[in-house]
Amino acid sequence: MPYTVGIQAASLALLSAGLPAIFCMSIVMLLMIVSIMSSLQKDGVDTPAHLPTYSLFAVSPFFRRRFDFLNWGFQVTGHPIFQFSLLRDTVIVVSGDTGRQAFFSAKGFDLTEGFKMLSGAIPMVRGVTSDLQTKRIALIHKRLASVQKNERLNSLIPIIVEDSRRCMESWGPSGSFDPFEKVYELVFQVTVRTLSCSEISDDVALVSRLKKLYDTLDAGTTPATVLLPWLPTPSMLRKLWATKDIYDIVVAAIKSREESGISRDDTLQMLLDSGDDKLVVVGFIMGLLIAGARATGTTTCWLLTFLGSHPDWRAKAKSEVESLLSSQSSSTASATLSGRLSTIPLEAWEAETPVLDAIIKETLRVAQPHTAMRKNLGPETYIDGKLIPSGAYVVYPFSDVHLNPDLYPDPWRFDPGRSFQKETGYGYVGWGGGKTTCLGQRLAKVEMKVIAAMALMGFNHWVVDRDGKPADSPPTPNWNDILLCRPPQGSFSLRYERSGPAL
Ligand code: HEM
Structure with missing residues (x-):
């Protein structure tokens, strides 16, 4: 095993040794010298x-x-x-x-x-x-393309619907929440489901732990951890532990799948069946979870926020989903919303939702602080x-x-x-441009459309200010928050009430 997982022990050793002040002093001196040298360049x-x-x-x-x-x-x-x-x-x-x-x-x-x-x-x-050298990264990208082939992506739709139903069910009949917590949580669950395996995604507590670990990675990114990654600052050590914990969760899931001898229909199985080396499988799950969940999470939070503050666009989007349901899914008196949404085929989600496409496009333009x-x-x-x-x-x-x-x-x-x-x-570069465009775009769009459809048909929702009153104006994205574009916490919430058919 190339990864000796000695990080935790090494970090503890470094911490307890206290790395004396001399070390820090020498860093400061070094920084000063580098700054002075740079300023002398012609x-x-x-x-x-x-x-x-x-x-x-x-x-x-x-x-x-x-x-x-x-x-x-x-x-x-x-x-x-x-x-x-x-x-x-x-x-x-x-x-x-x-x-x-x-x-x-x-x-x-x-x-x-x-x-x-x-x-x-x-x-x-x-x-x-x-x-993760170029060759392995190329292989990871190739596997990501396989996840998004028509047949595979189509088979993910009912699974995305079911996770959304379970999460939305837990919201109860009415209430209000911060989308950057509740909607983000939902997207994280769906992303883990689509990019990893049932061993992780079926375990609600484990998914929640995994989310906390990724949050630790985000919160711990400081100038020092980026510029002096070898300096054992507390943030760096927390990040290393979090990375190791994520690694352990992924490796344990792979091991459990291999030892069970049971083949399942999910992304991990596809990766294992492809015969790639372990580093590719682990890199795929660890790396793409972070890339996928963050971008899709942020965009979905804003998408529902904008729909909650623009009733005209909310009505247009809802009417589009209603048409989709009536043309693409069979309706029986007993059919649940999730049951009907799961039968809508991929082609319809992709080709017959111009309003949702326009809403996603505009959301990315105005609230993607990349x-x-x-x-x-x-x-x-x-x-x-x-x-x-x-x-x-x-x-x-x-x-x-x-x-x-x-x-x-x-x-x-x-x-x-x-x-x-x-x-x-x-x-317009919402999905990148030139030789670098998003390789998870198809999956991300389907996830966002399914979640939006479920929210629009299952609930009424609108934006309220910090006093719980309908907000006078839509929240303004905060581009200084490079992850979520999140305005000051507590400045607004989404209020919702159940409506329509059973989820
Ligand atoms: C709403 C969701 C998403 C948005 C807005 C988004 C946006 C982007 C953008 C703008 C880039 C180009 C970055 C740059 O030029 O610096 C990019 C690249 C990339 N995205 Fe996404 N992305 C999303 C979801 C996803 C998902 C779900 C995955 C994987 C499952 C993914 C995988 C990637 C990868 C692998 C690249 C790098 C491509 C390369 O190296 O050529 N993205 N994405």
């Missing part, structure tokens, strides 16, 4: 403008308030491309039409390397997450006449295009009826 005319600071503390908002930080960077440098230093690394932020087009089409820009360094959500554990990250693996290249050296990190904030009032007038307004940019290159 700039050419083709060098992107620098932020007027070399202090690591001044750039820490890149991790904590990214939207404000990047806007400040454009403003203070007065340039559409600027750079800043993260210790010895250069990060170049690009924007504008040409910047965006170059970013999405540059051959040498690598997503995995960029994400690894700048995101830092999953600690790089030797033998597990750090050794910043695309790449490393230039070479050769050096130019964007807008500015040099992007080999080895530099390059980032592109989606706010540059999706909240641009020239492309999307009144950009913060949720309006699925608006016209989307087709003429401008990569004028």
Whole structure:
């Protein structure tokens, strides 16, 4: 077993040794030297403008308030491309039409390397997450494509419906909740179901534990854990333990499946039957759960929030689902909503839901706080006449295009009826662009549509303010929260009442 799982013991040893102040002092000295050295570098005319600071503390908002930080960077440098230093690394932020087009089409820009360094959500554990070389990643992507082949994806629909029914049943006849807790929980359950195995997804307590562990990874991502991943800070140790616990849960499920000798109809079985090495199977489940649950979770929370604050679009979406039910599922007096939704075939979900498609598209435009990250693996290249050296990190904030009032007038307004940019290159990048587009898009869309359909037909819902009164205006997405785009906690909730047929 390449992963010796000695992390917990090693972490404890490090903690108890106390790693004396001298060690921390030397780190501080090192940071100071690196900062001073960077500030002495000479700039050419083709060098992107620098932020007027070399202090690591001044750039820490890149991790904590990214939207404000990047806007400040454009403003203070007065340039559409600027750079800043993260210790010895250069990060170049690009924007504008040409910047965006170059970013999405540059051959040498690598997503995995960029994400690894700048995101830092999953600690790089030797033998597990750090050794997922290109070949293994390609294999994981191939398996993800298999999960989304027509027949397989079609067979997932009743399973997604059933998980949604169970979760929504637990909401009771009426109440109110924070969508970023309850809806996110539902999406997490469904994602675990579709991407892993019954050993995990049938065990409600285990799914809840797994969610907490992934939350620990997110919450523990600090500037220090990203920049100095080898420094045994408490957050880093918590992240390592969480990663190890997730790893143990996944490995135990695989072992239990193998030892049972029983073949089941789920994604784990498909992976095992493909004969891939263990690292691919574990990497698939650990990595895609985090990629899938976060993006789909955030989008579904916002989708239901926008529907709860735009009764006109709620009515249109509901009427679309009603037509789908009447044309695609048989209705008997005893049929439950979930029973009927499960019989709607994949093609209908994909081809006969233009309103839901438009709502998803607009939700992604206005509430997906993504910043695309790449490393230039070479050769050096130019964007807008500015040099992007080999080895530099390059980032592109989606706010540059999706909240641009020239492309999307009144950009913060949720309006699925608006016209989307087709003429401008990569004028809409909700699912990525160029050589990097989302590989889980088909699955994510079906999940979101099924959940939305169930919520629309099973409940009335609307947005209320912190006093429980119907909100005057829709909540505004907070792009500084890079995971959920979540406004201040408690500032609004979703109020709901059961309606319609039995779930
Ligand atoms: C609403 C849900 C989702 C949204 C909005 C979304 C969006 C995106 C975007 C914008 C990218 C490109 C990122 C970039 O250029 O930096 C991307 C890439 C990716 N997504 Fe998704 N995603 C979603 C769900 C999923 C799910 C459910 C999975 C897997 C099960 C998934 C797997 C991936 C993978 C593997 C890539 C990387 C592709 C590559 O390396 O070429 N996504 N996604």
